[in-house]
Amino acid sequence: MNKTSQLICAWCAIPFAIFFTIGIWPLAGFMPPLSPDLSALEIATIYRENTLPIRTGALIMMSTSGFMCAFLAVIAVQMRRIEGRFDVLTIAQISSGTVGVVAFIVATVAWTAAAFRPERSPELIQLLNDIGWIYFLMTFSTFVVQDFVVGFAILGDKNAEPIFPRWLGYYNLWVGVTFIPGGLLTFFKTGPFAWDGLFVWWVPFIVFFSWYVVMFVMLRRAIIAQSEQPLTS
């Protein structure tokens, strides 16, 4: 088996988590997020005064988003060990995870477009900024599906030596549930359910990145265990 390739793909989670956070936080200055309650002029001023950091931050976010694809692949390979030939949950994981990557990329494109010509009218900058944040945080359904199928696959493991511990399955279900409030940002500009609020930003952001770390640790363990089995190809 290709232990090294799998480990490399699993390790992709770490540069993704670190560099994406650097891009969005110290560079772009999107932590906490730009409030949806700000006026067009206030948003435009932020983009005009921080053009270079926002452009650079978005570039870093874009550069690291691709790492997610490799990580999805290694989750899929380990899920396939659970499911066998008719690995429908594995395929659902790849497709939902991939669309999730697209949401990150489109968000980054929108922020880049806003910072690309900061001299244009404030309303347009606000519009692009809105599109970026909504793409980034409202696209919860694919992440919910991704976490749920990973969870169900782990809980349905019939192997004598399960690939993952069962608590990881329940953990994935829980992670999926915490993303559900994200969709409701459409109704609010202030408060805990607005896109800079506790339940749309802080909880999902922390849970999302901790999911990468937890999954990385457990995948690494599963890959090493797989390589120690005598009869796997």
Added chain:
Amino acid sequence: MSSVELPQAARIHLPGETGVWVFILGDMLMFALLFAVFIYYRSQDVGLFAGSQLTLNQTFGAFNTLLLLSSSWFVALGINAARKSLGKISARYFAATFCCALAFVVVKVFEYGEKFNAGIAITTNDFYMYYFMLTGIHLIHVVIGMGVLTFLWHTARSAELNEKNINVLESGASFWHMVDILWIVLFALFYLLR
């Protein structure tokens, strides 16, 4: 842990498998945050929250509480029957639990409908934002729970009731008890808190 044999009385029986408690405790943590945020914002504008609370339909709320309390009782009876290897009876209790859950959803649909007809929506004010958000997230749990209950019903009816399967049943029942207890807190916070 297995090397040290504890006396029977000192062992604590954790219902269900250990892993399910990762979900239950994590979910309760999430709801605890939601409750804390609600109480904080309520304290900032008690007048608005207390005033809006009067427009809630207490009858619907109380009836739903009764439904979920009964459902918890049924699910516990179902587990008891399963432990005595009475699979058919156990399955009937789980079906009764499911009916309570379904009735809860129907009542909630009428309750939401009544609000919408009165022109009240999630954007009306802060109280109704929390009301729709928290009861809505809870309702999603009830619907997920109905899936879990269907699974319990199926397991009790058709699977051999060995230790492993009873453990599975207990895991599902523990989830359902969580759905119930979260509603009881919601009911107190939204309908009763003065």
